[in-house]
Amino acid sequence: MTAALLGSKGTSSGGEICGNMTSGGTESILMAVKSSRDYMKDKKGIKRPEMIIPESAHSAYDKAAQYFNIKLRRVPVNKDFQADVKAIRQQINKNTVLIVGSAPGFPHGIIDPIEELGGLAFSYDICLHVDLCLGGFVLPFARMLGYPIPPFDFSVKGVTSISVDVHKYGLAPKGTSVVLYRNHDIRKFCFLCVLAAVTEWSGGLYVSPTIAGSRPGGLIAGAWAALMSLGLEGYLENTKTIMEVSQRIQKGIKEIPELFIIGRPDMTIVAIGSNDLDIFEVNDIMTSKGWHLNALQRPNSIHICVTLQHAQVFEDYLRDLRESVRTVKENPGPISGGLAPIYGAAGKIPDRGMVGELLDVLVDFGLWRCVEVLLVKYAISLPWCSLLMMKYPILGALYDTLLSLGRLSNHSCMKKLWLAGRGSSAGTRYDSQLMCSHGRG
Numbered sequence: 001m002t003a004a005l006l007g008s009k010g011t012s013s014g015g016e017i018c019g020n021m022t023s024g025g026t027e028s029i030l031m032a033v034k035s036s037r038d039y040m041k042d043k044k045g046i047k048r049p050e051m052i053i054p055e056s057a058h059s060a061y062d063k064a065a066q067y068f069n070i071k072l073r074r075v076p077v078n079k080d081f082q083a084d085v086k087a088i089r090q091q092i093n094k095n096t097v098l099i100v101g102s103a104p105g106f107p108h109g110i111i112d113p114i115e116e117l118g119g120l121a122f123s124y125d126i127c128l129h130v131d132l133c134l135g136g137f138v139l140p141f142a143r144m145l146g147y148p149i150p151p152f153d154f155s156v157k158g159v160t161s162i163s164v165d166v167h168k169y170g171l172a173p174k175g176t177s178v179v180l181y182r183n184h185d186i187r188k189f190c191f192l193c194v195l196a197a198v199t200e201w202s203g204g205l206y207v208s209p210t211i212a213g214s215r216p217g218g219l220i221a222g223a224w225a226a227l228m229s230l231g232l233e234g235y236l237e238n239t240k241t242i243m244e245v246s247q248r249i250q251k252g253i254k255e256i257p258e259l260f261i262i263g264r265p266d267m268t269i270v271a272i273g274s275n276d277l278d279i280f281e282v283n284d285i286m287t288s289k290g291w292h293l294n295a296l297q298r299p300n301s302i303h304i305c306v307t308l309q310h311a312q313v314f315e316d317y318l319r320d321l322r323e324s325v326r327t328v329k330e331n332p333g334p335i336s337g338g339l340a341p342i343y344g345a346a347g348k349i350p351d352r353g354m355v356g357e358l359l360d361v362l363v364d365f366g367l368w369r370c371v372e373v374l375l376v377k378y379a380i381s382l383p384w385c386s387l388l389m390m391k392y393p394i395l396g397a398l399y400d401t402l403l404s405l406g407r408l409s410n411h412s413c414m415k416k417l418w419l420a421g422r423g424s425s426a427g428t429r430y431d432s433q434l435m436c437s438h439g440r441g
């Protein structure tokens with residue numbers, strides 16, 4: 001069903017689209033990258049694989065690069081916040097196995113020029129993965145509803161794999177995603193048996209299409225139930241609603257002179273920046289009003305991902321946004337208790353290695369060890385901790401404690417960070433905040 005939505009029925013697809021379910025977008029991306037790497041090794045003998053991604057591509061590619069020992073080349077987006085095809089072409093070399101486009105990208109909700117990327121992949125005879133994790137269950141319906149959606153699926157020559165999250169706009173239970181391949185030739189490299197035939201195990205012959213071994217059949221049934229119960233009509237109706245709400249929200253934002261929308265959102269993710277005020281201060285006030293928006297970097301901005309829940313409340317959202325902007329404007333200087341100063345500083349700090357190290361320590365040992373690392377190793381005060389707490393609201397209690405101790409306003413040691421300049425590391429350059437996680441997704 002998912003393949004049929006994404007061009008498998010069209011003659012240009014080659015009629016061989018196939019795939020399987022995974023536990024989420026990240027695992028779908030991991031499988032697509034792994035299959036592409038091994039397919040290219042088989043086809044072209046590439047032994048030192050490299051892949052090229054736009055800066056807006058999901059952090060799952062960083063994981064894939066680490067897991068599968070692939071050199072990752074990250075390329076800035078163009079002025080429209082799309083993948084910069086020219087810049088990507090310049091990075092292609094004899095070791096390139098894969099390039100990537102998103103439709104749309106998570107940070108700004110903008111569709112990359114998939115046709116141009118397809119042309120590039122085709123002419124260099126390399127793989128192109130299209131990340132439809134967010135768009136897969138919206139774009140096909142938006143197109144049927146008449147929205148001008150550029151080509152994004154297997155109808156585009158050169159697209160070799162696609163990831164689609166059923167657990168996002170497909171409205172299936174969390175833990176369900178689909179990875180699709182252009183043909184069986186590519187898909188066969190997702191199976192363990194191709195490179196490491198498990199025929200000698202005393203447990204018997206073994207082959208498996210994903211990273212996980214045992215998997216929950218209940219989730220797959222849940223995804224099937226979501227597709228069947230909503231059906232084409234249900235998805236069309238939902239898409240109509242959220243696309244309309246997205247347009248109303250965009251119109252409302254355009255009426256606030258202090259704010260601007262980042263690029264031209266193609267779908268239901270709208271990122272907002274400001275040249276006049278600190279957008280993270282606006283976010284602080286929105287948070288106090290009960291809105292939890294994602295904070296982004298490069299440039300500093302926040303985004304809203306429109307869902308059916310917003311259909312009833314988007315006017316409240318716009319009203320609160322207007323009020324928040326007014327409050328920030330009328331109260332110059334930092335907002336007491338807010339996180340904006342920390343967020344603003346985090347985006348500017350060149351020492352991405354330290355940010356990465358902190359994220360690692362957080363996952364490994366918890367927050368208190370982060371505090372220790374900051375205090376002892378870097379000899380800085382506590383504002384950094386609150387940065388991590390932004391990302392992990394569950395740690396908010398600790399933040400409150402630090403706040404009550406009056407220690408979060410001390411920025412005197414930030415200068416050390418600027419001076420340190422220890423080079424950049426993966427995971428801290430992703431447009432959408434800082435990212436770290438315990439599992440694969």
Ligand SMILES: *Cc1c(COP(=O)(O)O)cnc(C)c1O
Nearest residue numbers: 024025026058105106133134441
């Ligand atoms: C959510 C998302 C992913 C990763 O999906 P998980 O389900 O969180 O693992 C990848 N790419 C895009 C564009 C996404 O929105």
